[in-house]
Amino acid sequence: MKRTTATAVSVVLGSCLLAACGTDGGGGSDGGGSVTLVTHQSFEVSKDVLDAFTEKSGVKVRVLRADDAGAAVNQAILSKGNPQGDVFFGVDNALLSKALDAGIFTPHKAEGLSEIPRQLQLDAEKNRVTPIDHGDVCVNYDRAYFERKKLAPPKTLDDLVKPEYKDMLVVQNAATSSPGLAFLLASVGAYGEDGWQDYWKKLKANGVAMVDGWEQAYNDRFTGSASGRAKGDRPLVVSYASSPPAEVHYGEDKKPAKAPTGVSTGTCFRQIEFAGLLEGAKNPEGGKALLDFLAGEEFQKDLPLNMWVHPARADVELPEVFTRYGAEIEKPHAVAPEDIEANREQWVKQWASLMR
Amino acid sequence: MGQPDEVAARAVATADLPVAAPPPSEHLREGPDGARPSGRSAARRALAVRLGLMAVPVTFFALFFGYPVATIVGRGLREDGRWQFGRAAEVLTSPDTLDVLWFTVWQAAASTALTLLVALPGAYALARFDFPGKRLLRAVVTVPFVLPTVVVGSAFLALVGRGGVLDEAWGLRLDTSVWAILLAHVFFNYAVVVRTVGGLWSQLDPRQEEAARVLGAGRFTAWRRITLPALVPAVAAAALMVFLFTFTSFGVIQVLGGARYATLEVEIYRQTAQFLDLPTAAVLSLLQLAAVAAMLAVHAWTVRRRESALRLVAAEHAARRPRGVGQWAFLWSQLLIVAVLLVLPLAVLVERSLSAPGGYGLAFYRALAEQADASSAFVVPPLEAVGNSLAYAAVATLIAVAVGTLAAAALTRRAGPLVRGFDALLMLPLGVSAVTVGFGFLITLDEPPLDLRSSWILVPLAQALVGVPFVVRTMLPVLRAVDERLREAAAVLGASPWRAWREVDLPLVSRAGLIAAGFAFAVSLGEFGATVFIARPDSPTLPVAVARLLGRAGEYNYGMAMALSTILMLVCAGVLLLLERVRVNRSGEF
Numbered sequence: 001m002k003r004t005t006a007t008a009v010s011v012v013l014g015s016c017l018l019a020a021c022g023t024d025g026g027g028g029s030d031g032g033g034s035v036t037l038v039t040h041q042s043f044e045v046s047k048d049v050l051d052a053f054t055e056k057s058g059v060k061v062r063v064l065r066a067d068d069a070g071a072a073v074n075q076a077i078l079s080k081g082n083p084q085g086d087v088f089f090g091v092d093n094a095l096l097s098k099a100l101d102a103g104i105f106t107p108h109k110a111e112g113l114s115e116i117p118r119q120l121q122l123d124a125e126k127n128r129v130t131p132i133d134h135g136d137v138c139v140n141y142d143r144a145y146f147e148r149k150k151l152a153p154p155k156t157l158d159d160l161v162k163p164e165y166k167d168m169l170v171v172q173n174a175a176t177s178s179p180g181l182a183f184l185l186a187s188v189g190a191y192g193e194d195g196w197q198d199y200w201k202k203l204k205a206n207g208v209a210m211v212d213g214w215e216q217a218y219n220d221r222f223t224g225s226a227s228g229r230a231k232g233d234r235p236l237v238v239s240y241a242s243s244p245p246a247e248v249h250y251g252e253d254k255k256p257a258k259a260p261t262g263v264s265t266g267t268c269f270r271q272i273e274f275a276g277l278l279e280g281a282k283n284p285e286g287g288k289a290l291l292d293f294l295a296g297e298e299f300q301k302d303l304p305l306n307m308w309v310h311p312a313r314a315d316v317e318l319p320e321v322f323t324r325y326g327a328e329i330e331k332p333h334a335v336a337p338e339d340i341e342a343n344r345e346q347w348v349k350q351w352a353s354l355m356r
Numbered sequence: 357m358g359q360p361d362e363v364a365a366r367a368v369a370t371a372d373l374p375v376a377a378p379p380p381s382e383h384l385r386e387g388p389d390g391a392r393p394s395g396r397s398a399a400r401r402a403l404a405v406r407l408g409l410m411a412v413p414v415t416f417f418a419l420f421f422g423y424p425v426a427t428i429v430g431r432g433l434r435e436d437g438r439w440q441f442g443r444a445a446e447v448l449t450s451p452d453t454l455d456v457l458w459f460t461v462w463q464a465a466a467s468t469a470l471t472l473l474v475a476l477p478g479a480y481a482l483a484r485f486d487f488p489g490k491r492l493l494r495a496v497v498t499v500p501f502v503l504p505t506v507v508v509g510s511a512f513l514a515l516v517g518r519g520g521v522l523d524e525a526w527g528l529r530l531d532t533s534v535w536a537i538l539l540a541h542v543f544f545n546y547a548v549v550v551r552t553v554g555g556l557w558s559q560l561d562p563r564q565e566e567a568a569r570v571l572g573a574g575r576f577t578a579w580r581r582i583t584l585p586a587l588v589p590a591v592a593a594a595a596l597m598v599f600l601f602t603f604t605s606f607g608v609i610q611v612l613g614g615a616r617y618a619t620l621e622v623e624i625y626r627q628t629a630q631f632l633d634l635p636t637a638a639v640l641s642l643l644q645l646a647a648v649a650a651m652l653a654v655h656a657w658t659v660r661r662r663e664s665a666l667r668l669v670a671a672e673h674a675a676r677r678p679r680g681v682g683q684w685a686f687l688w689s690q691l692l693i694v695a696v697l698l699v700l701p702l703a704v705l706v707e708r709s710l711s712a713p714g715g716y717g718l719a720f721y722r723a724l725a726e727q728a729d730a731s732s733a734f735v736v737p738p739l740e741a742v743g744n745s746l747a748y749a750a751v752a753t754l755i756a757v758a759v760g761t762l763a764a765a766a767l768t769r770r771a772g773p774l775v776r777g778f779d780a781l782l783m784l785p786l787g788v789s790a791v792t793v794g795f796g797f798l799i800t801l802d803e804p805p806l807d808l809r810s811s812w813i814l815v816p817l818a819q820a821l822v823g824v825p826f827v828v829r830t831m832l833p834v835l836r837a838v839d840e841r842l843r844e845a846a847a848v849l850g851a852s853p854w855r856a857w858r859e860v861d862l863p864l865v866s867r868a869g870l871i872a873a874g875f876a877f878a879v880s881l882g883e884f885g886a887t888v889f890i891a892r893p894d895s896p897t898l899p900v901a902v903a904r905l906l907g908r909a910g911e912y913n914y915g916m917a918m919a920l921s922t923i924l925m926l927v928c929a930g931v932l933l934l935l936e937r938v939r940v941n942r943s944g945e946f
Contacts, residue, residue, distance in 0.1 A: 065891060
C-alpha cells in the first residue's frame with residue numbers, strides 16, 4: 001500500500017514540476033530589478049563586491065555560466081536577437097571578430113573607458129565591446145628541474161626547438177583548448193602565416209607532447225605542479241603568465257623567495273577579454289550599469305585574485321603576489337582578430353594533421 | 357555425454373513452467389475474438405489505456421528532445437534559407453568522416469564486448485551469491501558513473517600510464533594505445549551490465565536450473581538451456597546501452613585519446629561548440645542518428661521474439677552463500693576484478709585527496725571548509741555543492757522514474773509497430789549527441805511559456821533525458837516476464853486494470869524500479885549528457901565545483917578538487933546504499 005502511495009506521489013510531483021517549469025522559467029531578466037550576465041565557467045567575482053553593486057544601483061545580478069569561452073560565444077551567436085541575458089562577458093580577441101561580425105552586441109561607451117589603455121580597445125570606434133581584462137598564455141617551466149640539471153630555462157619560441165630542450169614540452173589540443181589555440185596563435189604571430197607550420201614540424205621533431213586540455217597538461221604531465229611532481233614527465237608546459245603567482249597563492253608556502261615555476265617570456269600570446277551589451281537585452285539600462293561596473297575600479301581591483309588575469313584599467317594596482325612572483329610580458333606575439341577569424345578553422349585543421 | 361544433458365534440460369524447459377508459456381499476445385490472439393463483442397470493447401479500452409499511459413512520455417520526449425534536436429539539425433541543413441545538400445554530400449564522402457565513423461563503430465563494439473565479458477560473471481556473482489559487503493559492492497561499482505571524466509581519466513593514467521602500476525611492474529604503458537580507452541569504458545559501464553542484467557538474474561527462480569540438474573543436465577547445459585534464454589533480453593538491453601554510451605563517448609575519448617582518436621560525438625562537439633559549423637554538425641548528427649537507429653532496429657529484431665514469461669522470485673530466495681572451493685574461487689576472482697578495475701582508480705583519487713603538503717592528512721578537506729567562509733566567491737562551500745547536487749539529482753530521478761514507469765507500463769504488452777517505434781524512440785537520447793541537444797535547447801526553449809534557458813529546471817530535465825532509458829530498460833524485461841495469466845486471473849477476480857497493475861506488476865517490478873532509480877540518480881549526479889552544454893544559473897553542483905578547481909594552478913586547488921571528488925563518491929555510494937536498504941525492508945511483500 002505504502003509503495004502505491006509513494007508511486008502516486010512521485011508521479012504527481014513529477015508532473016507538477018513539469019508544469020511548474022513553464023511558469024518560473026521566464027524569470028531571467030524581467031526589467032527593473034534584475035540583470036543577467038552570460039559568461040563562461042571561469043568567471044568569478046567576490047560576493048561583497050557584487051553586493052555593493054546591487055546596493056548602489058538597485059540592480060540584482062544573475063550569472064549564467066556556459067562551459068568554456070568558445071561554447072559561450074557560439075551560444076550567444078546562436079541565440080542572437082533573443083539572448084539568454086543582458087550582458088555577455090568573456091569574448092576574447094581570438095573570438096572577437098566572429099562575435100562582432102555576427103552582430104550580437106549593442107554599442108555602449110562604458111564609464112571609466114578612458115582609464116583603459118588604447119591598445120586593449122580593439123573596437124575603439126564603435127564601442128560594441130569593452131575590454132575588461134587581459135592575460136598571457138606562455139610556456140611555464142619547472143624551476144627546480146632546470147636548477148637541478150644546471151640548464152638555463154628556455155626564453156623564446158626559438159629556444160623550444162633546440163636539442164637541449166628535447167622531450168620537455170607538453171601542449172594542449174588547439175582544436176578544443178583555449179591555451180592550446182593561443183599557443184598556436186603565438187607561433188603564427190612569430191613566424192607568420194607561411195612559417196608556423198615549419199616551426200611546429202621542428203617542435204614535433206623535438207618531441208613535443210600533446211594532451212587534450214590544460215588540466216591534463218598541467219596537473220598530470222607538468223613536473224612543476226604539485227600533482228605532477230610525482231608522476232609528471234614534462235618540465236615545460238603551455239600555461240598562463242599568472243600560473244606562478246597562483247602556485248604561490250594556492251600553495252603551502254605563501255612567502256617563498258621565488259615561485260616554484262617560471263615563465264618563458266618570449267613565448268606568449270595575449271588574450272584580452274571583452275564584455276558587451278547583448279542585442280535584444282530585456283533590461284538594457286541594467287545591462288549598461290553592469291558594464292560600467294565591470295569596467296569600474298572596484299570590480300577591476302577584485303579581478304586578479306578571482307580570475308587570475310590582469311585588470312584592463314591602468315589605474316588599478318595589482319596584488320602583491322602578482323608583482324612579486326608574476327612576470328611582466330613586454331612584447332607578446334599578436335595576430336589581428338580579423339586574421340584569426342578568417343583563418344582559425346583552417347589553421348587548427350592544418351595543425352591537427354601536422355600533429356597526427 | 358552431451359545428449360542426456362540436453363534431454364534433461366529440455367524436459368525442464370517444456371515442463372509446465374511459465375518459461376514455456378507461449379508469448380502472451382499470441383495466447384490472447386488464439387481466442388475467437390470476433391465471437392465475443394465484450395472482447396473487442398476490452399481491446400479498445402486497453403488501447404485507450406495504453407495511449408493514455410504513453411501521453412506523458414511522448415510529450416516529454418517531443419518537447420525536450422525531438423523538438424530541440426530537429427530544430428538545430430534543421431537549421432544546419434537549411435542554412436541561409438537553402439537546403440545544404442551539396443555540403444551534406446561533401447561531409448559524408450570525406451575520408452575524415454569515414455575514419456571517424458569507423459573508429460566510433462569499432463571502439464564501441466569492442467568496448468561493449470569487453471564490458472560484457474568482464475561484467476557478466478560479476479553480475480552472476482552479485483545476483484546468485486550471498487556474501488558480506490554485497491550491498492556495499494553493488495553501490496561501489498556504480499560510483500564511477502558519477503565521477504567527472506577529467507578526474508577519472510587522470511586516475512586511470514596514474515595506473516596504466518607512464519609511471520603507473522603496470523609500468524613499474526612490467527614496463528607496460530597503455531596511455532598511448534586504444535586500450536586505455538577500452539578499459540576506461542569497461543570501468544564506466546561495468547555497473548550498467550551488473551545492474552541491468554543482475555536485476556533480472558537475481559529474480560530468476562533457481563529451482564528451474566536445479567530441476568534440470570536433477571534430471572541429469574550438466575551445469576553448463578542447464579545454464580545454457582534454462583538461464584541463458586531467460587537472460588537474453590536483459591543482456592541485450594545492457595549491451596545496447598553500453599554500446600550507445602560508448603558509441604557517443606566524449607570525455608573518455610578526449611582525455612585519454614588526445615587528438616589521435618575522435619568519435620562522431622567529439623567531432624560534432626567541435627563543429628558545434630567550437631566552430632559553430634552547423635551544416636557539418638547537422639550532417640554528422642544525422643549520420644550518428646542513422647547508425648543508432650540501425651542498431652536499435654537490429655536490437656528490436658533479435659530480442660523481441662525471445663522475450664517470454666518467466667517465473668520470478670524474491671532476490672533473497674535466489675541468492676545463497678557460495679559452497680565449495682569452486683564457487684568461492686569464482687567469487688574471489690570476481691571481487692579481484694572489481695578491486696583492480698574499479699576500486700583501484702577510485703582509491704587513487706582518495707589517496708590524492710589525502711596527500712596534503714608534508715604528509716597525509718585532511719588539509720585539503722579543512723581548506724574546503726575554511727575557504728567557504730572567506731569572502732572570495734571562488735570556492736563553493738562543499739555542503740552547498742552537495743545540497744545542489746542532491747537537489748538536482750533528486751528532481752531528475754523523480755522525472756525519470758515517473759516518465760520511465762509510465763512508458764514501461766505502456767510498453768509491457770507487445771503489440772503493433774506503434775508501440776515498437778515508441779520503444780526505440782525512448783533509447784534515442786542515449787544515441788544523440790549531447791551538444792546537439794544542449795544547443796537545441798538554446799534555440800527552442802526560448803519563448804514564453806517555455807523560456808527555460810535561464811531556469812534551474814533545464815538541468816534536471818536534461819539529466820532525466822538520459823535517466824529515462826535506464827528506467828525503461830531495467831523495468832521492461834521484468835514487466836514483460838510477468839506471466840500474463842497472473843494479470844488475467846486478477847481481472848477475472850474483478851480487479852480493475854489499475855488494481856491489477858498495482859497488485860501484480862508493481863510488487864514484481866518495484867525491485868527493478870529501485871535499481872533503475874538508483875541508476876538514474878547516479879547518472880544525474882554525474883551530470884551526463886547535455887547538462888555540460890547548458891548555461892546554468894549560479895548554483896554550482898559538485899562536478900561543476902570540481903571542474904572549476906581543476907582549471908586553476910596551485911597545490912590547494914588540485915587537492916580540493918580531489919577532496920570534492922571523494923565527497924562526490926561518498927555521496928553517491930551513500931544514496932545508493934540507502935536505496936539498497938529500502939529494497940531489503942520491503943522484500944517481505946513478495
